[in-house]
Amino acid sequence: MPVQTYNYLLRDKDGKDYRDLAVYKAAGGYKAVLKAHAMGSEAIIAEVKTASIRGRGGAGFPAGVKWGFVPKDTNKPKYLVVNADEGEPGTFKDNYYLSQDPHRLLEGCIITAFALDIHTVYIYVRGEFIHQIATLDKAIADCHKAGILGKDVLGTKFALEIHTHSGAGAYICGEETALLESLEGKPGQPRLKPPFPAVVGAFGCPTVINNVETIASVPLAIEHGGAWFAGLGVERDGGTRIVGVSGHVKRPGLFEVGVGANMKDVIYELAGGILEDRPLKAVIPGGSSCPVMTPDEINVPMTIDAIRDAGSMLGTCGIIVMAEGTCMVRALARLSHFYAHESCGQCTPCREGTGWMARIIDDIEAGRARQGDLDTLVEIADQIGGNTICALGDAASLPVQSFLQKFRADFQAHIDHGGCPFDGPLPRWTRP
Amino acid sequence: MAQAFSPQADADIEAILQRYPTRLAALIPTLWVAQREFGWLAEETMELVARRLDLPPAKVISTATFYTMFHKKPVGRYHVQVCKNISCYLRGSDEVTARAAKKLGLRPGETSADGQFTLEEVECLAACGRGPVVQVNADYHEWQTAETIEALLDRLAAGDMPGGA
């Protein structure tokens, strides 16, 4: 059966410029705001729970449940912080919303603010997204002029300000507590949890942190109803998501599919299959931190639970495809240097271990490694995982562990061969 | 002469301060304003920021040095940043970097003597499906190959900035 695609979220093919407020409104935009206001806080949260929107930032926590953790009777201000730091290698979906459909995100922010009685929202955008920040700032300014933001949101007497906040180049600031530190003006070093941000978040106040796509999905669930949205996905994992496919495929790009679409079909049908029709070698299903999968493992529905049962993680739905001929040692070296570079340095196992792993992998690639080094590598990874303040430690370990478990022959061949046996060219691509 | 903020920059900083409940939270946005004004963050620039926000200089330095996009030394007029992460790598970003390095006579991390070009390799730029990706100043150039980067660098050298400076 062909993979069903949608254009509820991904509307880049219909030739309209949704950055333009008039265009966005003509397509039904900002209608859900008044509907949500009439529903009231409890009903909005209930609707989002019914929609079973699970966090699109990687961890997959149910959004409605997270919102429920925010204390109701507090005299402190509460904040919504949108995580637009998109930095997980292989992930490029939030970029779409920010550059092409910013009002979708703003509309989601307004509804979330109603639900939690929040009057200030910060959208933390990675610093490289200079144009995207300008696009958002323009959308925010247009909303102020149109009375959609400010002291009286669309005549509801509800006051709301949304501010963009530019990061400055640090992958770790995508981690929610590092992001809060960074928002507060400090180096992006993750905090120990508990306390969780819902109770002690930005500026010591209750804070909800959600991914761009999580918040951008909220208007749909309100406009069409939570049950409708949930029905596009599977039980306990509702809706559609924008999947990104990159690497060795003929048509890399973004595709909107229902949660539960078959990953193999997404790769072979939507993304056009493997470059040069080479055999497939490996797939990382949800951004670089997720364990690698072999070709016989990818015939699975893309749901958080199904991919976890298959031994990996759905993560951000950023699928990275590697064709036969790819050197898995070199590929892992890329990832390991990345994590070593991005470690914030607070925890010894992460700070030291990520560097050691990268150096050993370089040695393997260069033919300088000895037999015992493969086991040493896995031991280091095992010692980092679970022993750190934040999940970057796991993110660095999981690729090492899974590459060695599933592609050990590639690593062994380097040792036996005294260097890299994969000297063929990368597959050739043409721009689709 | 000691550095000072232009009236426009000063007004921007005033507006930034209104957005946050603490002065410290205004630091990163203010460092961006300072970098726009002066091109990079010299010690005296960080001291200027500290005075403007009434923060201890040590706090300013500790934050400024944590983030890779804050320049601790001058960068070229064109900051050419090639993504080297996994998706771009799989589609040949190493060849893009190699060609750029050869053409510019620079190794990644270096700036040309005339101050025109800085070449750098960077991590994922979140445009992985259109890689290899090269960012030059604010602009992304996607679908790069050794040939297209060479053409792009020629246009930059000729003062013709595709997509505007």
Ligand SMILES: Cc1cc2nc3c(=O)[nH]c(=O)nc-3n(C[C@H](O)[C@H](O)[C@H](O)COP(=O)(O)O)c2cc1C
């Ligand atoms: C190292 C690291 C990097 C992360 N980067 C991002 C990111 O770029 N964007 C994002 O939304 N979440 C990122 N996360 C996940 C966030 O910590 C958090 O779970 C998420 O923003 C919550 O939003 P959600 O529930 O809507 O997914 C990262 C986590 C870790 C450990």
Ligand code: SF4
């Ligand atoms: S695990 Fe790594 S990145 Fe996370 S807090 Fe510890 S040192 Fe920092």
Ligand code: FES
């Ligand atoms: S890996 Fe190059 S943009 Fe993501």
